[in-house]
Amino acid sequence: MSKLDLPIRAAKEAASLHGCIADRCDILQDGSTLVLRLTESLVARVVTDLEGPRKGSAWFIRENAVAQFLAGHGAPVIPMHPELPPGPHEHLGYTLNFWQFVTRTEAAPEPSMIGKTLYQCHHLLQDFTHPLPELGILHETRSLLEILAQRELFPRPTLSLLDGHLEASLTKLACHPLQPLHGDAHPGNLMQTTQGLLWTDWEDTFSGPIEWDLASIIWNARILENDNISADAILHAYQKSGGTIDHTVLHQCLIARAAVMSAWYPILYPSPSEERRAKLQMRLDWLSSTPQ
Numbered sequence: 001m002s003k004l005d006l007p008i009r010a011a012k013e014a015a016s017l018h019g020c021i022a023d024r025c026d027i028l029q030d031g032s033t034l035v036l037r038l039t040e041s042l043v044a045r046v047v048t049d050l051e052g053p054r055k056g057s058a059w060f061i062r063e064n065a066v067a068q069f070l071a072g073h074g075a076p077v078i079p080m081h082p083e084l085p086p087g088p089h090e091h092l093g094y095t096l097n098f099w100q101f102v103t104r105t106e107a108a109p110e111p112s113m114i115g116k117t118l119y120q121c122h123h124l125l126q127d128f129t130h131p132l133p134e135l136g137i138l139h140e141t142r143s144l145l146e147i148l149a150q151r152e153l154f155p156r157p158t159l160s161l162l163d164g165h166l167e168a169s170l171t172k173l174a175c176h177p178l179q180p181l182h183g184d185a186h187p188g189n190l191m192q193t194t195q196g197l198l199w200t201d202w203e204d205t206f207s208g209p210i211e212w213d214l215a216s217i218i219w220n221a222r223i224l225e226n227d228n229i230s231a232d233a234i235l236h237a238y239q240k241s242g243g244t245i246d247h248t249v250l251h252q253c254l255i256a257r258a259a260v261m262s263a264w265y266p267i268l269y270p271s272p273s274e275e276r277r278a279k280l281q282m283r284l285d286w287l288s289s290t291p292q
Contacts, residue, residue, distance in 0.1 A: 003048075004027070004030070004034065004048075006092060006094075007034050007046045007048050007092075007094050008025055008034075008036060008046075009092065010046060010091045010092040010093075010094040010096065011034075011036050011038065011044035011046050011091075011094075011096055012025070012038060013091055013092070014044070014089045014091040014096060015038055015042060015044065015084065015098065017091075018083070018084045018085065019083075020038070020039060020042055020081075020083060020084060020098075021039075022038035022039060022042075023038075023039055023040075024037060024038065024039065025037075025038060028043065031048075031268070032047070032048060032049035032267075032268065033045055033046065033047055033048065033049075034046045034047075034048045037101055039101075040101065041081065041100060041101050042081055042083075042084075042098060042099075042100075042101065043081070043098065043099040043100070043101045044096055044097075044098055044099075045096060045097055045098075045099065046094050046095075046096040047060075047094060047095045047096065048094070049267075057088045057090065057095050059203050059204075060087070060088035060095055060097060060203065061088060062130065062132060062202075062203075062205050063097070063202040063203045063205060064080065064086045064087060064088060064097060065128075065130040066125070066128065066130070066180065066202045066205045067079065067080055067202050068080060068086060069124075069125075069128050069130070070121060070124055070125070073124045075120055075121050075124050075199075076117040076120060076121070076196060076197060076198050076199060077121065077198055077199045077200065077202075078099055078100060078102055078191065078193075078198050078199070078200040079099070079100045080097065080098060080099055080100065081098040081099055081100050082100070084098045099200075102191065102193040102194070102195060102198060103193055103194045103195075104191055104192065104193055105192050105193060105194060106192075107192050108192070109187070109190055109192050109197050110197075111230045111231075111233035111234045111237065112233055112234075112236075112237040113196075113197045113237070114187075114190065114197070114217060114234045114237070115233070115234040115235060115236065115237025115238035115239075115240075115241065115243075116237050116238070116240075116241045117197050117198075117199065118182075118185060118199070118213060118214070118217065118234075118238060119237075119238045119241035119242060119243045120241070121182065121199060122179070122181070122210050122213070122243065123242065123243075125179060125180040125181070126179055126180075128180045130180075132180055132205060132206050132207040133206050133207065134174070134178055134206070134207045134208070135170055135173060135174065135178070135206065135207070135208050136183070136204070136205075136206030136207070136208075137183055137184075137204050137206055137260055138166055138169060138170050138173070138208075138256060138260065139170070141162075141166055141259070141260045141263045141264065142163065142166050142167070142170075144263055144264065144267070145159055145162060145163055145166075145263060148263065148266060151266075153266040154266070158262075158284060161284070161287055161288060162259045162262055162263050162287070164292050165255055165256065165258075165259040165287055165290075165292055166256065166259050166260070166263075168255075168292040169252055169253075169255060169256035169259065172252050173208065173209055173212075173249065173252060173253070173256065176209045176211075176246065176249050177209060178207045178208050178209060179207060179208075179209075179210065180205060180206075180207055181205060181206060181207070181208050181210065181212055181213050182199060182202060182204070182205060182213050182216075183202070183203075183204030183205045183206050183208075183212075183213070184201065184203070184204035184216060185199070185212075185213040185214075185216040185217045186216050186217060186219070186220070187217065187220070189201040190217075209246070209249050209253065210243065210245075211245060211246060211249040211250040211252075211253045212253045212256070212257070214234070214235065214238065214245065214250060214253070215250055215253035215254045215256070215257045216253075216257055217234060218230075218231035218234055218235065218254075219254060219257050219258070219261075221234075222254070223254065223258070223282075223283075223286060224279065224282060255287070255290055255292075258283045258286060258287050258290075259287060261283060262280060262283045262284055262287065265280045
């Protein structure tokens with residue numbers, strides 16, 4: 001029996017309970033979350049990491065609320081499937097939700113469109129009233145450090161480095177204007193489709209400074225790849241669309257983002273490739289050389 005058999009069954013049965021019968025099972029993503037295409041238009045997202053640090057469905061509820069709000073206001077996002085209740089659904093011990101299938105294209109996203117579409121989402125989210133945790137992923141990550149210590153996934157000096165940057169970032173960022181955000185606005189959560197550039201995967205949504213999402217989308221380009229042209233083009237497009245950027249806050253968010261991503265690496269990538277190991281070390285080295 002494959003480890004995927006039960007979550008796939010959960011997705012198919014949950015869909016059938018609402019009249020959608022799976023006629024295929026295409027695996028679009030297999031990680032801590034399993035993404036399945038079940039019909040021509042239906043995609044299921046199933047949390048398969050049942051032993052992970054993120055328990056319960058509160059984060060799914062927030063994701064659904066944000067995605068529905070944005071899609072309902074015409075934002076550039078992948079919508080939830082209109083023929084099923086938004087959920088989140090729970091079946092056979094798995095939490096899942098359902099999305100509209102969109103067709104991906106091969107074209108690379110233009111930096112100008114990344115900045116423009118992110119601003120469009122931020123602008124609409126100013127009117128989103130569903131309660132969101134303030135600086136949620138930063139607080140969650142500080143709690144995660146305790147789990148990492150218990151499992152001995154990082155040496156103590158590394159844990160102290162991450163905790164110091166997270167504590168300093170929480171103190172500094174709490175003093176700035178906060179609003180609903182994507183929360184994990186990295187390039188992997190953008191999809192170039194036949195309907196244009198669309199944002200997806202809102203599970204980490206929280207209330208914070210808009211610079212957090214900007215730091216998330218430019219981090220690799222700015223720090224890992226030294227691609228300042230692309231990073232600057234994203235920021236310029238965001239500002240041209242109507243956004244305002246505090247570059248002191250942006251720098252602090254770059255630091256916080258590096259600490260958050262480093263802390264989650266052992267959870268997201270329990271058996272990392274050499275390339276991922278190298279990226280993690282580059283983040284840690286950068287944090288070690290960056291004042292708090």
